Amino acid sequence: MPVVAAVGTTHPLAFAGVTFAMQVLAREGVRPVCVIAGVSAQDARSVLRRTPLDAATIAAQFDALREAGVGAFHVGALLSTDAVRAVAAGLAAFAGVPVVVDPVLAATGGDPLADDATVAALRDVLLPCATLLTPNLDEAGALLERSVRDLDAMRDAAPALRARGARAVLVKGGHLAGDAIDVVSDDAGVRTFRTPRIANVLRGTGDLLAATIAASLASGATLDDAIVHAHTRVADAIAHGVLFAGTRVAPETR
């Protein structure tokens, strides 16, 4: 059974964050392991507290995974420059293992998770570790320090982020009007993935998409096949979302 490591920050309600990513990975048929890089306290409305873990604790968790046969990494929200640097250093010991980086900068409710220095560290230190980077429009804009608000801007942003060091980039256009359009850039060029928009909001879709892609890559799928499969999982979760703790979340996956 392939093994995928979820790296990131925990969320008490577990409809997003590293423990949610682990549930997604298990559902995809891979064994989840983890590196906890931060702990958040947040409910559906606001972030109550952000506590990054220290660099030595992050490094020791990567060391503990040396014999786990990790086949891919999913990297989610990171809360400090030290955490970003420690994660990048930890990944360096796993040469050749795919790394999906979801550069989460804010909770869906709008509260920030990363300050300006952390955004800079993500761009300068972590982005070059990414086999695939999966920013939404706001994140692509913050990483490039420009506005990314339409399809043309997405088609420019994806290769621009590749030029910063990510081997492939998936810019998520979910917040645009019309069909949901994602733009992918890799060695083979720039292309779009279009899925019918479902008129529902759902928390945790970023983690769901990135973790599902990581699971597929660990299982040997091509990038395009991994993206298409992840899109079906996201569409299914949005269509079958459930109310929990005052918001709409993915259904529980046994």
Added chain:
Amino acid sequence: MPVVAAVGTTHPLAFAGVTFAMQVLAREGVRPVCVIAGVSAQDARSVLRRTPLDAATIAAQFDALREAGVGAFHVGALLSTDAVRAVAAGLAAFAGVPVVVDPVLAATGGDPLADDATVAALRDVLLPCATLLTPNLDEAGALLERSVRDLDAMRDAAPALRARGARAVLVKGGHLAGDAIDVVSDDAGVRTFRTPRIANVLRGTGDLLAATIAASLASGATLDDAIVHAHTRVADAIAHGVLFAGTRVAPETR
């Protein structure tokens, strides 16, 4: 769907600890949420690092669960007296919700997770919060500061731990020879649960047992029914364990 909060310490390999407990809870058909009270770095042989979270971060995570409808708590390994006190304080806001406390003092490999002061805090501060306490022989002995090595000693230890404040106590005799015998003490008296021994070792059985019981209690089961069901889950996991990272662990549960 019932909601159960897993409280404790993460394990990178996730075959034990709070993220494993969350996988168990999901498999039992309840929604897992969490309070991360500590982060460990350990592999199958040894504990590389123990990092307790600060009291304010633990408290804020409990606050974030106020509207989650938590139906039971599973409390696993805690790494400091401050963490123990913060967990006890957090539980106080959830009056009437069942709390299963697994007083983990060491990793299965033998490395300690709790020092003497933490053991004292578990006994004096957390034990009175427990609807059910689930010590093994070593843990019962450490909490009572005496040797608990045979069935007679277990039958004495269970009510002695109740006298310290736990409403019910399940002393696990797994390390004795012969059939696996657990001793339960509650308002209804002292009784034994006997299950056929399966000649295999498995990591994570303590978390599996306690989390499964917590899931059943959240679903309205009686204590005895919850224990019987959890015993079948543990026996099944031991019978179908898989090799991972150099040790034998529960099979992945999708």
